[in-house]
Amino acid sequence: MIKKEEIEKIALSVESKESSEVAAMLGEDIARQFGPRDETPFSILARGKDGALIGGINGLIHWRWAYVRHLWVAESWRGQGLGARLMGEAERLARDRGCVGVYIDTFEKRVAAFYERLGFARVGEIADFPPGHSRISLSKPLR
Numbered sequence: 001m002i003k004k005e006e007i008e009k010i011a012l013s014v015e016s017k018e019s020s021e022v023a024a025m026l027g028e029d030i031a032r033q034f035g036p037r038d039e040t041p042f043s044i045l046a047r048g049k050d051g052a053l054i055g056g057i058n059g060l061i062h063w064r065w066a067y068v069r070h071l072w073v074a075e076s077w078r079g080q081g082l083g084a085r086l087m088g089e090a091e092r093l094a095r096d097r098g099c100v101g102v103y104i105d106t107f108e109k110r111v112a113a114f115y116e117r118l119g120f121a122r123v124g125e126i127a128d129f130p131p132g133h134s135r136i137s138l139s140k141p142l143r
Helices: 004-009 020-034 082-096 109-117
Strands: 040-047 053-062 065-073 101-106 121-127 134-141
Touching: 040 082, 053 082, 065 082, 082 101, 082 109, 101 109, 109 121, 109 134
Parallel strands: 065 101
Antiparallel strands: 040 053, 053 065, 101 134, 121 134
16 A cells, blocks of 8 residues: 555646556556447538538547537527437437437526427536536436
8 A cells, every 4th residue: 555655745747738657557447347338429400402511410420329418400490300309319329329328418498398398307417517508318218
């Protein structure tokens, strides 16, 4: 067992960017415990008749879960079902790729309510992140 006095003598440094070495070491530890993360990115795009982007999803699949990193719908298309259709396609893709669930984060309560209408449940919330708002995490198991 390492003594407290030894810990206090260790030199620490603050760096201006993330350490790839720390990420690699943690990645190795996590892989030993849970298996490789095996991140597979995906995008689902919706384009109007003129080819312009009107909505889309960016996400990734890892450990048999699909993470919807970004969902965006053009303002003129909001409230017409395009977001729900995109999320439905993300669920279909997740099922096809053997996922057990989908998860997402949002900073807006009204957007969280949208996901809840799609069958997602709140699994966590961090208040005042960013200041004056909350980060809300939601997930939906796929059966």
